[in-house]
Amino acid sequence: MPKLSRRRFLQASLASAAATGLAGCASKGAARPSPPADGQLQLLFYADTHAHWLPVHSHPAANHLGPMSLLGQAPYLTESSRLSSLGIAETTSAAAWLTASAARQQSQQLGQMGGYAALASALQEKREAFGAEASLTLEGGQCWNGSGLAQMSAGRHGPLSSDWLGADVRVASEEQRLWPSAYKQLYSSFRRPVLTSDQPTAYFSKGGIEVAVVGVTDPSWQVGRFDEQDWLNSIQQQVDAAGQKAALVVVLSDAGTNPDFWLAQQLQGVDLILSSRGQDLWPQLVYPRQNTAAPIPVCLAGSQGQGFFTIQVRPGSYGWQLDAEFHPVWSRLTEEDAEVADQITRLRAPYAGWLDQPLGKAPGWLYRRDALAGSWDQLIAEALKTTGADLTFAPGLRQGLAVPPGVVITREHLLSLTGGYEAPVFNVGANRRQLRSRLESGASQWLGDQLYLHTSEDLPRLTGSHYVLRYQAQAGQRVSELEWPAASTTEQLRVSGWSRHYQGEGTPLWQLLEAWLRQQSEDWQLPEIEKPSLAFVEGHPGWHPEALLDEAGGS
Structure with a gap:
């Protein structure tokens, strides 16, 4: 199977770099800390697992229309166009998590994908290989809700499930709507940052790089008439503040694919957008069309925990060099974390007979x-x-x-x-x-x-x-x-x-x-x-x- 990664450089022209310091990283003249010459960081990103702890069957969208302004923009491509643009043959396992037709043809041979025990094991393996002190694991939205067990237990096990996957930070998601009287206690139980509209930014020092993670929540939560400029301005203010302290600014968003594409076209001073809620998967970073020499890449991690991204971050000539790779998790081929598997069995046991009816x-x-x-x-x-x-x-x-x-x-x-x-x-x-x-x-x-x-x-x-x-x-x-x-x-x-x-x-x-x-x-x-x-x-x-x-x- 071909390696599904693309090394991209976030860089402007020499003139633009001289004026702004960092391509895609300067906003309204704000000074940004320079990337350390010897820093290197690994971001691990997963999203939209829908709290499905057990393995799932893959069935990607066959028909995937988008707005006219995104004509031909990934992920809005036909199945054949998806495969040809990535250089993937229809008979490979990669085709089975990119196209519905291949998923149907290969389902019996390849089996199911994901499952938290396998996902936890695969994430930990990547952290250990790169170095835990230089790795930052980010959880997108829709990971505490969506399964029968999560619904019956009112998300009680959400914080524990994030622990299994080693999340260092997560963005607030559907739990605020589903469990309005309990979500604050759930966030407290997580014991690590949950990015909300009230507390949208968290800072980390990893691999010699100062990192700011700015959370963006679903804009439809807003009460009253939605004003996109107010929404944009509030995010831009958080990004500007983050850029004063951090050399790398990452947006961890639960707004959805198209809203995140819009943010990528509008924001300044952001190095990467990690997108969730849209449940779309594209195994490379997507650069939405915009009139700038330093486009902001968007990462679409897919749905139901079928895999995750690693994004290696290093200083480039005029900005950050990002090397992204999607890692599909095939349940049959991935060794499970035995402790996580045991806890899943134990926690599901009181409900299993009813859920599996x-x-x-x-x-x-x-x-x-x-x-x-x-x-x-x-x-x-x-x-x-x-x-x-x-x-x-x-x-x-x-x-x-x-x-x-x-x-x-x-x-x-x-x-x-x-x-x-x-x-x-x-x-x-x-x-x-x-x-x-x-x-x-x-x-x-x-x-x-x-x-x-x-x-x-x-x-x-x-x-x-x-x-x-x-x-x-x-x-x-x-x-x-x-x-x-x-x-x-x-x-x-x-x-x-x-x-x-x-x-x-x-x-x-x-x-x-x-x-x-x-x-x-x-x-x-x-x-x-x-x-x-x-x-x-x-x-x-x-x-x-x-x-x-x-x-x-x-x-």
């Missing part, structure tokens, strides 16, 4: 990640239809464990679909205009060029009505030809849906799904996935026709 077998691949709709989304829609609704409408969440054909579906799988939230089911009335407005809003946050508004969700999932999504159309004009199964478009239909943030009463989604699964016959099949038609995507490097995926690995 068999509910049926997957009739085909059950997966979540897809631009338009995954098979898990169709299963959810089938269950929602039993509530008496005419249509179903659900968010395009990316969370969820993939399940290969014939594998037993359990409660753990169902709980993984909502990221740790109860997600009550609701029924509301809506006419055609109202539903189209909701679809347009979803398409705008997903495809709009205001990257800071992206919520790390894909297109909303609609069943019972077909429409055309016009990719290149302007905002408010992307949804057309929306069918309405009623005599009049003004007539309201019953729409069944669910939401992580719905505050009303309703059956938790996982309970509805369990009841539906228990009613299915042993040889049940999932109907064809309902999704909109796409117009004006010919030649888009992020569009992968579904037919090719079907040919590659079956449904």
Whole structure:
């Protein structure tokens, strides 16, 4: 397998370097400490594990559309473009964590990925090889929530799980929303810095280099009207202050892929952005397009603990030299940390019988990640239809464990679909205009060029009505030809849906799904996935026709 790393230099022209001192590191004339000539540092970064302590099946997104302004920008590439741009053959193990088709073809041969016992062992091995005193381990967002155990225990074991992986610092994430009365105690139990909006910066001295880590939390947490300039200015102020003390400034973000791309285009004085929440993986540093000689690289570490990055940092001619490499963790090939494995077994034991309750077998691949709709989304829609609704409408969440054909579906799988939230089911009335407005809003946050508004969700999932999504159309004009199964478009239909943030009463989604699964016959099949038609995507490097995926690995 080729080495998936690329040595890049954060450097400006000689004239720019003379004016600023460090490429990509000077902000508004702020003085930055010079990189030590003999300093060297290893950053270890993982994110979006969703608290899945046990190994998982890989199933990357096949269809991965992005905004027009990011046309051809990684990770918004077709499967073939991903592999060709990285020089990876379809038959290699690397293809199995980059493409859905290879994951399906090689799943039986390669087995599962990640698992905290294997991940802990692999991280420790890298720390020991480089030197623990010169290594800094950073945990991105979405690592204490997402699994059934985390939901049932209200994140109680989050700090311990970060200890297993050797995290030196982490960014505040979903725990503040999920457990508002407990998260401060959880942070205290971690005993190391948790970067919040109130305490956003931590400082470290590693390998002879003074390092500042600036945390960026999900901007959708902000109460009231969101102002991107206020958000940007507050982050820039923290970066400026950090640059007064540290030679290396790293942003540890839980904002999502596209908001982090936007920050990379706007911020000054940042050497590297470590991105989480978007659940995207690209095995090299990504340099978002911008009009500057010193672009800020963004690291996308993927999802569900399938691997991690090492980034070796050394002084370069005009700035920092970064050498990044993604390390996939194959459960069969990685020796587990025996102590961590034992603790996982012990902590899961009181819940294991309930979480692992068999509910049926997957009739085909059950997966979540897809631009338009995954098979898990169709299963959810089938269950929602039993509530008496005419249509179903659900968010395009990316969370969820993939399940290969014939594998037993359990409660753990169902709980993984909502990221740790109860997600009550609701029924509301809506006419055609109202539903189209909701679809347009979803398409705008997903495809709009205001990257800071992206919520790390894909297109909303609609069943019972077909429409055309016009990719290149302007905002408010992307949804057309929306069918309405009623005599009049003004007539309201019953729409069944669910939401992580719905505050009303309703059956938790996982309970509805369990009841539906228990009613299915042993040889049940999932109907064809309902999704909109796409117009004006010919030649888009992020569009992968579904037919090719079907040919590659079956449904």
